[in-house]
Amino acid sequence: MLRGSAKSSPRRHRRGLSDSNYALLLIAPAALVLLALVGWPLLKLLIDSLHTGSTFDAGGRRFGGLANYQDLFTDAAVRAAGLRTLVYTVIVVVAELGLGLAVALLFYALGPRSQILRTVFLYPLMIAPLVAGLLWRFMLIDNFGIVNELLTRVGILRDAGDIAWLSNPHLVLFSVAIPDVWLTTSFMTLMIFAGLQSIPPELLESARLDGAQGLRLLRTIILPLLRPVIAVALIIRGVDAARAFDTILIQTGGGPQSASETLSLHIYKTMVTYNDPGSAAAMSTVFMAVMMVVALIAVMTLWRPGRES
């Protein structure tokens, strides 16, 4: 099937270049540039991770073998940052999936005439995460944030200071996830809505005639059919959430008391604030390796791009 469109043309041996060599020639520049721009930094990362000290230190950099990695695995701060990254990712993905599914079902129930609403709903797709983070920080600020003000006006809160979204260490990991959820629920809705549209209406109709309604219809018919779409959306969003940086940095800088410091922020701080490139490189290497393994397993088992036509 993969070779379906690669029919050999009568001219394929023009100028002695075979199809596959010509394809290679077309692909090579992009491959070389990516290799240089990504491969080189990753190689340097690996080398840096084996050195201790900073170039700015009096003693300069020294080869330290696996010392940075040993420190890494015994460092409670790294473990905590790793755990926070995991919790943050789960919060973001679960919230987006729930909201995205609900909104997509709502639009689906309304039929084609929901077009205008769907268009408006897509608007945050291309807003910069930095702006989203800043905006929500503004809206969640303790004393003059509009969110608490509105919650007070409708009677949910007694006082606008009742919820300290960004300064309560127990709450902050949820609060910093809000801009991420706000930005990408559109994407989730979009994917699930597309998935819903590809379900044959007759299938739903016959299930309805069999008496399946509401939640049962959702659980037994719709969700199983949406599985592939949801799997892809979850992989993409999960990977992106685990890497989240801009939104969190701009909202809290990782605080209070490091309560929102995920791995990306911890690595950034180790590099820039504590000027410890060796540790930062070792952490990045491990983070990178874990992400690649997780992504590879997820892609191979759930997604398999290019396998189906």
Added chain:
Amino acid sequence: MSRRTDPARRRLRRALLWLLAIAVVVAYAFPFLYLLLTSLKPATEAIAVPPTVLPHRITLDNYITAVNRQGVRASFINSVTTATLATAISLALAIPAGWGITRYRTRAGRIMLAGSLLVRMAPAVAIGVPLVGILGAVHLIDTPTGLALAQTTVALPLSIWLLASFFESVPPEIEEAALVDGCSRPRALISVILPVVAGGTAVTAIFAFLASWNEFLFALLLTSIKAQTTPLAIANLQSQFGLDWGPMTALAALYSLPAVVLTLLLQRRIVAGLSLGAVKG
């Protein structure tokens, strides 16, 4: 519900669903509207306690203040320069690569596609941190070129995926016909095949441009003053002057309006691009 329910109840149910959907969309649109509304308030009202939703007085003062802050106008020029460069590099490389992948379906093409996906999933901090030293060594630190090269690691894999998908719609016969007419294969790609996917190429260019335009981590690590892009200028407006929310919301609005307007105008094409890039590959 079942089709046997009476029409009045069905109509009521439908009206309620519409109401719910409108409420959801309004709530979802509120944050950005609030950004715009705040940017139009006088600077003191923007941080009033308790906050107001609608401005008591509409003024462009925040915009004037923001645009006159040091480095802000330069940051817009830097953002446009950097994003244009990153887009040009990505398209120049992704057009041949995407065609090579889709038209010939070789092993190398599949490896390239999978490699691009993996690169897209790499944590930016792992690439950005070593790039500080590398760009420093080749004197490209704090330059739009250096930043554009770094952002190419994001824009190029994205462009390859998108273009490889868009090229699927081109029948191989088009290339064959061009070859029969005496075109060389590169010539056929540029003047015959590319026009067929002009829409898809434009969408790819927009995606690449916005990927760079919205990028923050590389800009933070790899630029300081000279090549500072707008997201940095926005972030600095905040730290440098305390919580200077009025001008900050104005600058944030100026910076994100093009992205929002593009999304709404090109909705259909952007949706096609997103779902192609995400689902089909």
